[in-house]
Amino acid sequence: MKTFCLLLLAALAVGDLAYSESDPQTTPVLPWWKTTIIYQIYPRSFKDSDGDGIGDLQGIISELQHFQYLGVETLWLSPFYKSPQKDFGYDISDQRDVDPMFGSIEDFRKLVAEAKKLGLRTIVDFVPNHTSTDHDWFQKSVRREGKYTDYYVWSDGKTLPNGTVVAPNNWLSVFYGSAWEWNDQRQQYYLHQFIKEQADLNYRNPDVREEILLAMRYWLDFGIDGLRMDAIGQLYEVTDLSLDEPLSGAPGVPLNEYDSLLHPYTNFLPEVKDEIIRWQTMLDGMEKVDGRQRFMVLEYYTDSDSRAKMAEYGAHPFNFDLVDNLDIPTNASQIMALISEEYMDKPASYWPTFVIGNHDRNRVASKYNPRNANAFNMLLLTLKGTPTTYYGEEIAMEDIDVAYNESQDPWGINAGPDRYRLVSRDFNRSPMQWTSVSEAGFTTGKPWLPVNPDYLTVNVASEKLNPKSPLNLYKEYAALRQLNAFKYGDIDVNVITNDNVLSFLREFGSERYLVCINLGQSPSTDDYSQGAVNSPTGVVIATTGNVPSAQDKFSTVSLDSLTLQPGQGLVLKL
Numbered sequence: 001m002k003t004f005c006l007l008l009l010a011a012l013a014v015g016d017l018a019y020s021e022s023d024p025q026t027t028p029v030l031p032w033w034k035t036t037i038i039y040q041i042y043p044r045s046f047k048d049s050d051g052d053g054i055g056d057l058q059g060i061i062s063e064l065q066h067f068q069y070l071g072v073e074t075l076w077l078s079p080f081y082k083s084p085q086k087d088f089g090y091d092i093s094d095q096r097d098v099d100p101m102f103g104s105i106e107d108f109r110k111l112v113a114e115a116k117k118l119g120l121r122t123i124v125d126f127v128p129n130h131t132s133t134d135h136d137w138f139q140k141s142v143r144r145e146g147k148y149t150d151y152y153v154w155s156d157g158k159t160l161p162n163g164t165v166v167a168p169n170n171w172l173s174v175f176y177g178s179a180w181e182w183n184d185q186r187q188q189y190y191l192h193q194f195i196k197e198q199a200d201l202n203y204r205n206p207d208v209r210e211e212i213l214l215a216m217r218y219w220l221d222f223g224i225d226g227l228r229m230d231a232i233g234q235l236y237e238v239t240d241l242s243l244d245e246p247l248s249g250a251p252g253v254p255l256n257e258y259d260s261l262l263h264p265y266t267n268f269l270p271e272v273k274d275e276i277i278r279w280q281t282m283l284d285g286m287e288k289v290d291g292r293q294r295f296m297v298l299e300y301y302t303d304s305d306s307r308a309k310m311a312e313y314g315a316h317p318f319n320f321d322l323v324d325n326l327d328i329p330t331n332a333s334q335i336m337a338l339i340s341e342e343y344m345d346k347p348a349s350y351w352p353t354f355v356i357g358n359h360d361r362n363r364v365a366s367k368y369n370p371r372n373a374n375a376f377n378m379l380l381l382t383l384k385g386t387p388t389t390y391y392g393e394e395i396a397m398e399d400i401d402v403a404y405n406e407s408q409d410p411w412g413i414n415a416g417p418d419r420y421r422l423v424s425r426d427f428n429r430s431p432m433q434w435t436s437v438s439e440a441g442f443t444t445g446k447p448w449l450p451v452n453p454d455y456l457t458v459n460v461a462s463e464k465l466n467p468k469s470p471l472n473l474y475k476e477y478a479a480l481r482q483l484n485a486f487k488y489g490d491i492d493v494n495v496i497t498n499d500n501v502l503s504f505l506r507e508f509g510s511e512r513y514l515v516c517i518n519l520g521q522s523p524s525t526d527d528y529s530q531g532a533v534n535s536p537t538g539v540v541i542a543t544t545g546n547v548p549s550a551q552d553k554f555s556t557v558s559l560d561s562l563t564l565q566p567g568q569g570l571v572l573k574l
């Protein structure tokens with residue numbers, strides 16, 4: 001044990017991948033995306049290089065060393081394509097160009113190349129379900145020009161007995177109100193499952209499917225490493241547009257809100273599977289040619305069983321259980337139940353993809369109590385599976401407050417002043433906090449959303465100076481993933497779990513680690529020494545920074561009576 005500690009101390013002194021114990025003879029060869037950390041960059045909010053208050057590609061290039069510092073290897077860029085920005089880039093008017101506010105194609109090329117030089121991979125967001133109504137395809141479709149006539153889902157609507165023409169059915173937009181909008185020029189309704197400026201493409205048209213494949217291919221040919229596919233649940237709708245969706249009966253949900261209906265006719269129709277297979281086949285085909293694996297991760301909010309079914313045909317949906325399905329305040333048993341499902345009765349092709357926050361949901365530190373910020377990062381980075389970190393989680397950024405009349409997000413605006421707090425995404429999209437200078441070093445201009453006033457202390461530069469800051473703890477958790485047990489090892493979730501603590505083992509051969517975290521509301525003293533752990537003591541190799549000195553890093557602690565306060569977590573070498 002003493003030798004291990006000395007080795008550990010020596011290794012820590014020399015660099016980031018301090019804990020490496022790799023033995024190339026015995027470790028398995030895994031696809032890169034199983035051992036990576038994905039970091040989501042929301043370009044508008046990451047770093048502004050030209051003072052217009054909006055982040056851009058040059059800004060990202062200027063901060064690439066941040067990812068090296070963290071030990072993160074894969075960057076996912078949310079949309080930076082040409083767009084009127086009605087849904088902040090998820091309304092694309094040209095899938096093959098960069099919006100001037102973010103830079104140019106050359107900037108993108110440079111970003112990918114510079115990232116590669118630093119050993120970083122790039123994944124881009126791709127929006128297959130809809131385009132902006134400013135898109136050339138939509139404009140041509142409105143004019144019924146040739147093959148574009150049926151590129152979108154059009155309907156004459158329904159004629160009421162009194163002669164009035166109304167939308168063909170009761171379908172609702174995810175972002176409030178009817179999913180149908182009348183187009184005067186074409187004299188028809190078009191479908192939009194999101195805002196009215198995001199027209200749904202008609203996937204029953206083979207030309208559309210081909211266009212989308214070619215556009216995906218266009219970005220893949222820049223040498224990127226994969227795609228994050230947006231809103232795949234909405235790709236197909238039934239062809240019989242007279243079908244109304246049934247009421248969900250969800251209590252307290254107004255009838256113009258998406259959740260007031262069930263979505264059997266518009267969400268995840270069986271045809272979606274064929275589309276995913278088509279896309280994956282293209283990626284596999286590219287791999288056959290150049291030997292490079294590309295990763296495709298899907299945005300689809302569903303449960304563990306459906307994810308498992310999707311894995312059977314090679315799909316990798318994000319797991320949003322920790323984003324959407326946790327009670328507040330958090331309860332460790334509930335969290336562990338959701339996590340355990342990921343490892344139970346799954347097809348061999350199943351691979352967990354954990355997420356704790358994104359650009360659509362409140363930040364983890366705000367939602368689940370700021371005291372748990374480091375604990376959630378510890379959890380995310382030590383579980384078996386591919387973790388995705390939303391920008392700012394590494395410094396424990398919290399949501400900002402935005403008044404209704406200053407709202408930018410169309411979802412929040414459509415919800416109205418009484419309900420916007422339930423859905424607005426402005427709160428969790430505030431600028432990245434780099435330094436303690438004005439506007440947190442994000443911009444020299446006026447940021448598009450306010451910077452969180454806590455930036456004076458919560459920022460990258462200040463946190464670098466404190467060994468126990470969220471930033472430096474994140475870096476330590478990321479480094480743990482270089483250990484065989486965390487990189488290749490199995491997970492045993494049958495350890496101690498109660499309403500306050502959850503714990504699990506990561507093991508590879510004789511290398512064994514215990515992770516125990518209190519995400520509950522009260523202290524918990526537990527005996528970990530028995531059962532699967534079967535060890536009287538453990539050496540602390542990572543903490544949440546807020547533990548008593550007897551549990552500090554490199555301490556040997558007794559496992560038969562280990563107390564963790566709310567928000568405290570330990571990783572122990574057994």
Ligand code: NOJ
Pocket residue numbers: 087090091127194230231299359360
């Ligand atoms: C899901 C994206 O994550 C969200 O930000 C966007 O508004 C919708 N899809 C529509 O593209």
